[in-house]
Amino acid sequence: MNQPKILVVDDEPITRLDIKEILCEKNYHVVGEARNGEEAIERAYKLNPDLIIMDVKMPNVDGLKASSVIRGFSSCSILLLTAYSHDEIIQNAKEFGINAFILKPLKERELIPAVEIALNQRIQELQLHDRIGKLESKITERKVIEKAKGILMVKLDCTEEQAYRKMQRESMERHIPLIKLAETILSR
Numbered sequence: 439m440n441q442p443k444i445l446v447v448d449d450e451p452i453t454r455l456d457i458k459e460i461l462c463e464k465n466y467h468v469v470g471e472a473r474n475g476e477e478a479i480e481r482a483y484k485l486n487p488d489l490i491i492m493d494v495k496m497p498n499v500d501g502l503k504a505s506s507v508i509r510g511f512s513s514c515s516i517l518l519l520t521a522y523s524h525d526e527i528i529q530n531a532k533e534f535g536i537n538a539f540i541l542k543p544l545k546e547r548e549l550i551p552a553v554e555i556a557l558n559q560r561i562q563e564l565q566l567h568d569r570i571g572k573l574e575s576k577i578t579e580r581k582v583i584e585k586a587k588g589i590l591m592v593k594l595d596c597t598e599e600q601a602y603r604k605m606q607r608e609s610m611e612r613h614i615p616l617i618k619l620a621e622t623i624l625s626r
């Protein structure tokens with residue numbers, strides 16, 4: 439991940455300023471800010487941040503509601519700011535995949551470790567996505583190879599193993615990956 443992008447959301451300008459100052463002092467990249475949940479959703483979509491630090495209590499669309507919408511299109515980390523830690527908020531937060539809570543009034547010594555952990559979770563999330571993507575394409579490749587093998591078995595009237603060995607040999611001799619060869623066989 440390049441320099442992680444952080445979106446700051448709070449209806450109080452002074453709190454946004456505080457957070458931005460703390461983050462900028464530590465060389466984090468604040469990519470944007472929003473005053474309410476509605477703006478947060480719109481900016482999250484547009485700016486694709488890695489982390490959103492968001493107040494719970496805001497007019498119109500609150501932080502929890504905004505988180506639930508943002509979760510629909512983004513796997514970014516979300517830190518919620520709240521003056522209270524009601525059971526209901528915590529329950530909702532778990533449902534919406536909130537990474538952590540930070541209690542208001544904000545303290546630098548609490549914010550920075552929470553940001554670090556949330557960004558680290560984001561990195562792990564991205565790595566997991568990457569691994570799943572690779573696994574999925576492997577499965578797709580596997581299916582294409584199996585299909586090509588089946589065609590060869592019929593064409594050459596041979597066993598599964600013989601068909602596979604023939605494909606392997608041809609792949610080596612022609613210096614093309616097995617999957618490319620399988621695709622050629624299917625397109626013949």
Ligand SMILES: [Mg+2]
Pocket residue numbers: 448449450493494495496
């Ligand atoms: Mg507020």
